[in-house]
Amino acid sequence: MPWRTGGLLLAVLVIVALPYMIMRGSSKESFQAGERVTRSAEVQALVYRIGGQTYAAESAIQHLLADDPSSHAESVAAGAESEIPGLLDELRRITADNPTQQHLVEQLSVAENGRLALMHQALQRFQHNDRAGAEQALKDADALFHVDEVANKVVAGASLALQQRREAARKQSDDSRLVLTLTSAAQLLMLMIVVVVSERQIGRRLRAEVRERQAVQRSQMILQAVREPIALLDHNLRSLLVNAAFSELYGVSEESRAEYLENIGQGAWADEVLLQRLRDVLLRDRELWDFELTQRTIDGVERHVVINARRLQQQDSDSPVLLLTVSDVTARALVEQQVKELNHQLENKVAQISDVNRELEAFSYSVSHDLRAPLRHITAFAQKLEDHLGEQADTTSRHYLGVVRDASHRMAQLIEDLLVFSRLGRGALRLQAVDMQALVEETCTLAESEVPGRSIVWRTDPLPTVVGDENMLRTVWQNLIGNAVKYTGQREIAHIDISVRHEDSGDHEFTVADDGAGFDMRYVDKLFGVFQRLHKASEFPGNGIGLANVRRIVMRHGGRVWAEGEPGQGARFHFTLSAIEPPPAGSV
Structure with a gap:
């Protein structure tokens, strides 16, 4: 019988082709394993190269600060600034298949960019004869951006990946030998199965025919149970089969045969454009998708329907048939x-x-x-x-x-x-590294100098360096600290606290707290409005626009601002800034 010949040929093909395919797959996987091992080594080399250039630039600047004219600090630093971003991009590319390494590489990129920015700042300060500022910038770079720690993690991850990939390569070799052994056994088993299956094929075919008839019966039951109208039409658009939903909607009997579609449903299908599209489906095998039509069905209701149709080829006939489905989308249209x-x-x-x-x-x-x-x-x-x-x-x-x-x-x-x-909402942000500690100290000194004779107790946490617009952030501190000084004016001894904490999201939350006049939380929504004041001008001078400026600046930096207070018990103003980099500048 033909099927036996085909089965035998298939068995021979499997016996010959399967070992070849397995060997080819093993070779390919071994090559890929080798590539992964090489990539791990490249990761380590790139990390060492990035670290070497960073410390070479810092060392050159240190020599420059030590009055070593041969340090060539500017050229070395410029070389590091130009080459390190490219090396980081290459490091991202070769670790693209390892999410953990990618995360560490991004941390390394942040640390390197921050360190380069502060080295550049140190060089500029030295050029402006600010040797102390340059030394401070280098100290900040070493304190804020721990390149060694992140680089060691990247190298350790690469070493671990290298070891794992070597183990995987050895395991792959063992697996390949095992698979070849199993393949040989499977080939012998397949020959036995071909002999047995050939004897049972006739019985299976008979049982398959029975199951096919049962499947047809179940399909007809499902077709009749579906609530979406369905019809099967011949090549002349005459009905061959309709389900109960179609019969109910258009008044055609489920047992009716050879009734033209345009005569069904008292003219509901008499649309010439639709009929032509259906004929195109039959002639050119073009599927009809989501053809919208308004029909008046047999119950006299005007419905908005979506019609889909596709051509089907009958197994026992050369003439194609058309499967037509109707979806009532009247509610959706409304x-x-x-x-x-x-x-x-x-x-x-x-x-x-x-x-x-x-x-x-x-x-x-x-x-x-x-x-x-x-x-x-x-x-x-x-x-x-x-x-x-x-x-x-x-x-x-x-x-x-x-x-x-x-x-x-x-x-x-x-x-x-x-x-x-108005200008705060339109001007472009000039992003740079901003030392919040220096800004706060400058603002506190200025605010205290404007109220001679006042007794103010300051408590300030160590504040971080952030990325933002320095002039705008100076305005934020001037307004918040200035308000704290102003609204504690009736205190014999005023207490003003400036603190920072790290949120779970990674942002910095800054707080300015005082023990002054405070405010009623019922009016907190008005606090950040333009020209909104919660105290009389005779008690505390001002125009009521400072906090509106604070809110606009913080929002432009991608943060948020809020306040808490109690009459006579002081107030606490909070705002957040991104610990890495604010979102792109945009109007608020």
Whole structure:
């Protein structure tokens, strides 16, 4: 019999081809194992090379600080800055198949970039005759970015991977020998199976025919149970088989045969475009997907349906048949219409917001160019009027003129504060390494100098170096520390604490706490608004825009800001900054 001949040929093919395939697979896996071993060695070499260039650059700068003219620090540092990023990229490439190594390489990249940035800073400070600053930058690089520790982890991981890959290669060799032995046994077994199977094939075929008939019966049962209308049409679009759902929806009997589709459902299928598309499916074997149609079914309901069709080839006939399925999406169409209406409303709202933004920009322009000149005139003419009156001006006149000048100055300051707030949202971030400890010390000294005679007890944690815009972060500290000094003004001895903690997410959380006037938490939502104040101006001076500036700056650095307080018990202001690098600059 033909099937026996085919089975015998297959057995011979397996006996001959299987050993070849196994040997070829083993050779390929051995080659890959060798490549992985070589890659592990390359990882170690690259790490040593990166570390060597880093310490060569630092050593050159140290010699430069020691007045060694032969150090060539600038060229060595420039070489390290130009070559190390490329070496890190190469290290990422060859460890791409190892997530653990990739994570360590990213840590090494962060440490190297930070160390290079501080070395560059040290070189610049030395060039500006700031030898102490240069030495401090090198100390910061050594204290903040532990390249050795991360590099040792990378090398240790590469060594472990090297050992594991060698073990895997040896195991692969053993497995290959075992597989060849098992293959030989399997070949003998296959010959025996071919003989046995050839005798049983006839009985299996008979049983398969029985199962096929049973499967057809089950398929028909499933077809009738499906709630989605389904029809089988011949090459002339006449019905061969319909399920119960199709019969119920279009009023055609399940036993009916040879009824043209266009006559079914009282004209529900009389759409010429659809009929032509169905004929194309039969003639050109083009599947019809998601053809949307509105039909009035036999129950008189107008439905929105989606029609799909594909051609099937019959096993016992050369004529193809068409499988047609119908999905009732009336409810979905209604929802889509509602979504379209909501989107249209949303577009109108967006347009309105855009108009408001343009009006705000125009207002900002007017504030900066049109309102300042009248204010200057008011102030100047009030002064001229006072000078003109001279000794003839009584006390009331002088008081009125003083009120006019003070109000003009206050309005000018409000305008200036509003423009500063606007610029904070538009200007580009100038990212660099920022020493938060130095910023806080500078701000505390300035704030204390502005209130001579005050007794203030400061407590400051050691603060880290972050990546951000130095001028903007200086503004944050000036506002928060300035507020703490201002709102503790009624204390005989004020206590102000500045601390930092590391969140689980890896961000730095900075806190400025005082024991001053505090505030009611019911109004905390107003605290960071523009020109929002929770205390009277007669008690504590200010325009109410400082905390709005703080919020905008912190948000532009990818952080968040919040406050806690209690009347008479002080306040605590918190803000977070990324411990690595803030997100790309964008308007807030």
